[in-house]
Amino acid sequence: MRGRKRKGDVRRTLVKAWNYKWVYIMLLPVIVYFIVFRYAPMYGITIAFKDYNIFQGVFKSEWAGFSVFRKIFANKNFWSAIKNTFLLNFAALAVSFPLTIIVSLMLNEIRGVKFKKVTQSVLYLPHFISWVVVAGIATNLFALQEGTINAVLQRIGLEPVPFLSSEGWWIFTYVICNVWKEIGWGTIIYLAALTGVDESLYEAAYLDGASKFQRLVYITVPSIKSVIVTMLILNISKMMSIGLDAPLLLGNSRVMGVSEVISTYTYRIGIEKAQYSQSTAIGLFQSVVNIVILLAADKFAKAIGEEGII
Template structure:
C-alpha cells in the first residue's frame, strides 16, 4: 500500500510530463495497436459487407493459396534483390560521404553541401520519376543523347531488366544518401579530439587516423544502422517501383508493395493483401533477430 502511494505521489509530481505523453500514447493505441485486430482478416474468408467479425474463419487457406502463387514469389525475389542492391551501394556510400563531410573545415561550404544532399529526400517520388524519365529515356533522355553523340548505342535504362535495377538503385541512392548521413555526422561529432591530436603527434597520417580512430569510434553506430537496414529487407516503398517501372520490366519491378496494391486495391482481395502484410512483418522480425544475434556473435552490441 505504501509503495502504491509513493508511485502515485511520484506520478503526481511529474504530472505535466505524463500529460505530454498522452497524445503520443493515444496515437500509437488508436493507429497502431487497435488496427492490429485487422490481421485476423488473413485467416478469414473476408467479405466487405459482412465485416471482420461476421466473416467466416478459413484457417491457413489464404496462406496456402498465396504460397502456391508464382507471382507472389516473384515479388518476394524482386523485393530482396532491389533492397540488397540498394543496401550494397547506399550503405558504404553513406558512410564515405559522412566521413568526407566531417573533414570539411569551411562551415559555409559544409552547410551548403549538406543542404544540397538533404534536399532530394524531401522531393516527391512523382517528381523523381519524372526526372528519371527525362534523364534515362532511350529516345530523348539527356544521358542517352550524350551517349549517342559520343558514337555509342543508346542504353535501355527503363526497358531492360538489368539496366532498370541499376536505374532504381541510382534514384534511391541519390534521393536518400544525404538524409542517411545525419546520424553518422552526429556520431562523428562525439569522437574525442584528443585522440586525433595524440595520433598526429605520433606521426599518424590522415588515412591512419581514419582507420584506427574514426571508424572504430563509430563502429557501434554502423552496426546498429546495418541491422536496422537489414531488418527492412522485405519492406519496399510503393511509389518508386510503381512510378519508375513499366510493363516491359515487370519481371523486376513487381515487388511486394506493388503486388499487394494490385491484389488488395485493384482486385479487392483483402484477405490476400493482409496475409502478404503479415508475411512481411514476420519475415522482417526473423531477419532482425538473426542479424542482431550475428552482431553479438562477432562481439558487437545488438539492438535487442
C-alpha cells in the same frame, strides 16, 4: 507486514504520479494516438485468417484458417515478388551503405563551416523530393528515345542504352535514383556519431606521426563502428520491405520481371483486385519475416563481439 509494505509502495507511487500530473496529462494525447491508430487497428490482422467480405465487415466475416496463406504460397507471382524485393533491397544496400559512410567521412573532413553547411543542405534536399518528381526526372534523363543521356550518347556516336526497358539496366537505374535521393539523409546519424570522437586521440596520433588517412582508418572508423553495425542491422531487417512508389513509378510492362516487388504485388491484389484477405496475409508474412531477419542479424552481430540492438 508485506501488505503494509505494498500499501506504502502504492501510496508513494500515487503521490509521485500526482506530483507529475501535468507531465502525464501532456503525455495523454500521445497515448491516445497510439492506442487508436496503432494498437486498435492490429485487430485487422485477423482478416488474414478470414474469408473477408467487405459488406459483412471484419467481425462477421467467416474464419478461413490458414487457407489464405496456402493460396498465396501456391502462387508463383508471390515468390517472384519476394525474390525481386530481396534483389532490389540488396543491390541498393550494397551500393548506398558504404557510400553513405564514405560521404559522411568526407563531410566530416571539411573545415569550412559555410561550405560544409551548403554541401549538407544540397545532399539532404533530394530526400524531401517526392518519388513522383524523381520518377519524372529519371524518365527525362534515362528514356530511350528522348532521354538526355541517350541523346548525348547518340551525339558522340554511341548506341542508346535501354535504361528503363531492359531488366538489368532498370535495376541499375533504380539503385542510382535511390542512392541519389537518400544518401544525404543517411549521413545525419554518422555525422552525429563523428562529433563524439575524442579530439585528443587525433592529437596523440598526429604527434606520433600518423597521416590523415591513418587517423581515419585507425581512429575515426573504429570510433563509429558500433553505429555502423547498428545501422547495418536496421537496414538488413528491412530487406523484406520496400516502398511502393519507386518500383511502381519507375517500372513498366517491359521490366515487370524485376520491378514487381512485394509492395506492388500487394497493391495490385488488394486495391485493384479487392482481395483483402490475401493482401493482409502478405503484409503479416512480410512483418514476420522482417522480425526473423532482425533477430538473426542481431544475434550474428553479438556473435562477432558487437553489442547489437536488442
